[in-house]
Amino acid sequence: MLAAASGLAVVAAHPPLGWWWTSFLAPVLLLAAIDVDAADAADRERRPRAFRLGLLMGLATFLPMLSWLVLPAGFVGWALLSAVQAGFFGLLALAVRPWLRSRWLPLIVAVAWTGVDAWRAIWPLNGFEWGAIAYAHVEGSWLLPVARITGGRGITFFVVLVGAAGYAVARTTLAGLRAREEGPVEYAVTPARAPVAVLLGALLLSVLVTIEPPASSGSLDVLAVQGNDIRHWEEDVTDASFRITSQLRDQTVAATAGGPPPDLTVWPEASIDTDPFSDRGAHFLPLLEEAASSSRHLLAGMNIDGPDPRTGFWRTQLLVDTDARAVGRYDKRRVVPFGEYIPMRTYLEWFPPLRQIPRDILPHPEPHVVTVDDVPVAVLICFETLFQDINRTNVLAGDEPAQLIVTATTDASYGESAQPDQHLAQSRLRAVETGRWVVHAALSGASAFVDPHGGVEQVTDLFTQATIRRQVPLVTGTTPYLLVGDVVGWITRVGVLGLLGFPLWSRLRRRPDVRESVEVDG
Structure with missing residues (x-):
């Protein structure tokens, strides 16, 4: 064979x-x-x-x-x-x-x-x-x-x-x-x-x-917060989404107490499951506000209702300032068929397993970045790490190339399998291609800092509450791959x-x- x-x-x-x-x-x-x-x-x-x-x-x-x-x-x-x-x-x-x-x-x-x-x-x-x-x-x-x-x-x-x-x-x-x-x-x-x-x-x-990768110039103090310790296939937790967001808030406040606030705090994908600016999700807003007050900027993963909240929403990393005011936003560009949206929904939604996805994630049509203290930051959400074209075009989307990449993901659905490590390998390759540091923030792990050589630091365990923090070097130069x-x-x-x-x-x-x-x- x-x-x-x-x-x-x-x-x-x-x-x-x-x-x-x-x-x-x-x-x-x-x-x-x-x-x-x-x-x-x-x-x-x-x-x-x-x-x-x-x-x-x-x-x-x-x-x-x-x-x-x-x-x-x-x-x-x-x-x-x-x-x-x-x-x-x-x-x-x-x-x-x-x-x-x-x-x-x-x-x-x-x-x-x-x-x-x-x-x-x-x-x-x-x-x-x-x-x-x-x-x-x-x-x-x-x-x-x-x-x-x-x-x-x-x-x-x-x-x-x-x-x-x-x-x-x-x-x-x-x-x-x-x-x-x-x-x-x-x-x-x-x-x-x-x-x-x-x-x-x-x-x-x-x-x-x-x-060799391009030289670094300056740095950004980055805190990544991992707040999901719920093994949902083993335990039935009432209001798990609110518990996870509360734990993210608690971890953020504890990690920043008694010291200078980080330049950027990263909450992973879908850290806030319901639009906090809607009536349905208003109870999440105080948690966001309290966490935001502990950092100069908070990049929080959340779902934001689309034009018709009944049928669609955006999977978003929202950048807020200390007062929880939105100052930047990244919406996911490439969404997962049959996982985040149903192709040809009119003809396929009769199939019972697909009824678990009642709303579609709305893809953003263009590359875009967020800006933290005049530093352009490229963002990838979940499986976007799999697509080198998404990564490259996001890095090059601003007036100047992004100096840092943030990957926000939630891999909780896959249990204690090899999937999180396979996913982290994608962020490691994206770091090498672009010559940039990557902050890989996963809601249930593994989270890590990735250097431009593909090496990893401060890798967290799965399904634990954890925070990682470091001065992340910024890179302004380009690699041949970025250019061509x-x-x-x-x-x-x-x-x-x-x-x-x-x-x-x-x-x-x-x-x-x-x-x-x-x-x-x-």
């Missing part, structure tokens, strides 16, 4: 295990599975069998990796999302199968894999690029600084290029040794010189293509479409008597 082993190698590379080096094995094992199967299959069976192998690899990746989804979405939601994501890897296997004997195989596999991930980031609906190889490399990998130049997809590209080149070296060498009847061994391994050159070149380039954007993603999206279309184009220009399968020799 080489294909399943490939998927498990991807899983092992991510939290909770975090064995990033196993990601290099994933393309090796998938290529071996396709290659072995192609040798035994009839010509017209190779394409569907390759797709099934890729699908199996994807299921072996996403079923265990997304197992935390069972708690909030049930087995059906977990299985459906895993199957959709796995389908992309079926297409990946379909794209690379014709090129198994090509000298360009390593490059083709790297383009196809990276392109598939890039498509997952934008389609279907709002996209869901969870489990991308790049996120596994935030803990100790020499490849991590590549993200400052190419974005995270450059890491994925290099990992797959190295793995595929290693497979090509091994396969070519073994084939040469089997075919050798007499003569020096060197003659048998000569065909492996090209993939060896690709392998060594990729490794060398991945080491050389690194730069996701070039790797767009090139590989086009590339994988070309690879998928190649067999059809080839058949159209062949004579009818030529066999149906397409094998490319290089």
Whole structure:
């Protein structure tokens, strides 16, 4: 079951295990599975069998990796999302199968894999690029600084290029040794010189293509407050939302007592569950006011009613001053389908599980920032950390680049699973891409400060009340990735479409008597 082993190698590379080096094995094992199967299959069976192998690899990746989804979405939601994501890897296997004997195989596999991930980031609906190889490399990998130049997809590209080149070296060498009847061994391994050159070149380039993050200039005193200790799947708490907000207030006041107030206090996503400026949520307002008086600025996560409160609301990080007056606001831009809004609600709301989402979160259409003491601050809410384009455009949204990034999230729905660590890995990669510090504030944990090298400080435990505080350095410079954007993603999206279309184009220009399968020799 080489294909399943490939998927498990991807899983092992991510939290909770975090064995990033196993990601290099994933393309090796998938290529071996396709290659072995192609040798035994009839010509017209190779394409569907390759797709099934890729699908199996994807299921072996996403079923265990997304197992935390069972708690909030049930087995059906977990299985459906895993199957959709796995389908992309079926297409990946379909794209690379014709090129198994090509000298360009390593490059083709790297383009196809990276392109598939890039498509997952934008389609279907709002996209869901969870489990991308790049996120596994935030803990100790020499490849991590590549993200400052190419974005995270450059890491994925290099990992797959190295793995595929290693497979090509091994396969070519073994084939040469089997075919050798007499003569020096060197003659048998000569065909492996090209993939060896690709392998060594990729490794060398991945080491050389690194730069240091921009220098810092000044700092901001930031306090992040984590107030949710309710394990809601174990205990039934009356008025849990008010209790959580009260605990956030208490933690904020206690953390600031007897000392200078912080420049910025961060309350995570949905810290105030009901619009405090509405009649329904008016009892939350005194809590907000008391906490605000303890800090020079408070960036509080809350839900604010939309034009029709019955049907929609904004998921907001509201910046208030010491008197709890609003001085800035960030509204979530990319919302989660079937979790935060129902696509085609008119046709789908009859389905009983979807009735748990009676209102849609309204997405903000444009990048925007908040400003704290003349310091532009980029904000990401929850799964927006998954989208490098959201992060980049928010950083660049003001008159000058944001000098700090705040990630506000609530991961309480996923229990004591690997999801919070997988989520924190996304903030770590966003910090490296932009060369900025990230304040990762999670309502139930894990919260942390992330430095521009992807390192973490003051990481909190799950489902505990906690505060973390430090002078956070500010960065005004830019990285190459900030300047040029996701070039790797767009090139590989086009590339994988070309690879998928190649067999059809080839058949159209062949004579009818030529066999149906397409094998490319290089």
